[in-house]
Amino acid sequence: MSEQRQDIPDPTVLHLLQPDEQLYLKTRAIDAVLAVTDRRLLVADDQRVLLDISYDRLRRVQFDIERSRPATLVIVPESPSDEPQLLAIPPEEYERAARALAVIGERLSES
Known part of the structure; x- marks a missing residue:
């Protein structure tokens, strides 16, 4: 399930990782971009980091799929000071998004 950091040339995510942090996947x-690591969730666009939280600061994740539209991935942090994220996931990213949800679910069940 994990991907090697050197296999993912997306500078939006790579420069945010700690040297010993493992990137499981990105979608x-x-x-x-949503990145799922062994420590946290990152959401970033080309300009800035939109969300950077550890799993114990995550309250809820919701994934909705509708006909003829991109899916909606909602990430709700525990703290109101961390802004919830609403991501539109295109169909070609559904499989990666599903794997991300599985990892997030496993992490939430551990905390």
Whole structure:
């Protein structure tokens, strides 16, 4: 399930990782990238980091798929000071998004 950091040339995510942090996977939304690591969730666009939280600061994740539209991935942090993220996931990213959800679910069940 994990991917090697050197196999993912996306500078939006790579420069945010700690030297010993493992990137499990990333998925591309229409306007941002979601990265799932062994420590945290990152959401970033080309300009800035939109969300950077550890799993114990995550309250809820919701994934909705509708006909003829991109799926909606909602990430709700525990703290109101961390802005919830609403990501539009294109159909070609559904499989990666599903794997991301599985990892996130496993991490949430551990905390």
